[in-house]
Amino acid sequence: MHILVIGAAGMVGRKLVAKLARDGGPGGRAIDTLTLVDVVPPAVPEGFSGSAEAVTADLSAPGEAEALVARRPDIVFHLAAVVSGEAEADFDKGYRINLDGTRYLFEAIRQEGLKAPYKPRVVFTSSIAVFGAPFPDRIHDEFFTTPLTSYGTQKAIGELLLSDYSRRGFFDGIGIRLPTICIRPGKPNLAASGFFSGILREPLAGREAVLPVSEDVRHWFASPRAAVGFLVHAAEVDTAALGDRRNISLPGLSATVGEEIAALRRVGGDKAVALIRREPDPTIARIVAGWAQDFDTRRAEALGFRAETSFDAIVRAHVEDELGGVVGG
Structure with a gap:
């Protein structure tokens, strides 16, 4: 099994990579290759028995997505994003990274599949920021997405792309709307949260x-432990149960x-x-x-x-x- 983690140098990315290296892939399957990608050099996990490669790349740069997808990973974890506060402060950067990078990745997978059959599982980290006020007391998955920030807008568009590319059979995608992850270790970042x-x-x-x-x-909160569990489970969940509604709000x-x-x-x-x-x-x-x-979140819990x-x-x-x-x- 070949797993590609984009955003592998981030907090959740590092914890996900450590778990994959320690416990194997979804369902305990052996991982032969880990490709770890970020705009800064990701750390290669110690003790991993397979092949691990750290790649420094910007997904929104021309040709980068195509080069990564050409290796035909079985599972793609797409975690890379500019956080909420930075996306609001720098409009161009937010759309370049959060929207253009995502679309380039999805399109690279589609183009690779036109050469020879290829349909990886794609796990896309979305956000509860896709929803905007006014809200009901509790938001269900069918509630409309009317984001009130640039970050939320970029994630909402990513969700639509993921659903459409999955519907057309280009990949097997699932978008997971993460709660705010708390407590984040390390230094403060530019997220408004x-x-x-x-x-x-x-x-x-x-x-x-x-x-x-x-x-x-x-x-709405969940821990880093829970976030890693969400990602691993999303990679192995039966997406037939999702139907065409490929984006789900996760427990918190x-x-x-x-x-x-x-x-x-x-x-x-x-x-x-x-x-x-x-x-x-x-x-x-x-x-x-x-x-x-x-x-x-009854749908996700089920x-x-x-x-x-x-x-x-x-x-x-x-x-x-x-x-x-x-x-x-």
Whole structure:
């Protein structure tokens, strides 16, 4: 089996690659080749028994998608994207990476299949940002996509392309709308949602964090552990059960910022909570106000997707996976 991971140097990409190298492909199948791609050099996993190649490439550059697809991977994980805040700040870059890169990839697969039969599984990471206010109390998969950000618009177009290319039989695609991933390890990024992780990650490590919105802001979350599980399961799920509706909203946890902080207090104590500094940011507040807060994910759950059911579990997963089980660094 040959697996191509585009966006392999990102946080979720690195964790996905580590799991694939450790546990094998979907269904435990042996992986002969891992091709890892990003705009910065991805790390090759240690101890992997197959062939692993790190490729530095920009999917939106001419010829790059064709070169990657010419190797005919069996599974393509498309994780590469410019995050929400950066896509909003840099209109051209957001559309070039998030839309053009995605279309080039899909079209390269189609063209490769015209040479000789070829139909890989394509797992596309979409986002709950494809939905825009006003919302029902809980959003179901049939709710219309009216994104209120450039990032959400780019992901929504990607979803439409994936469904159409799958309908036409060019590849076997599934688009997974990830919740906001929390707690993201490492340094803060330019995502408008970054503070959701920051107000937990930094205090757990003994550092100060900034909270730019009020504590009654509600959002939809899942952990990095859950995100990797989503990706692997998407690669093996029976897409016949999806029909032509190839994009699904994944399970998560609806919680307020106040509930996040309460979980931080239970796991990290009052000392950790005291490190959160309130600093209102109207721009961030405006963007977040247009995001979905709760989802009806019975369709995804029926297909076997699973996530955490408490914020305490999300916080503890971070402490175990990133801090060696120790709060306060």
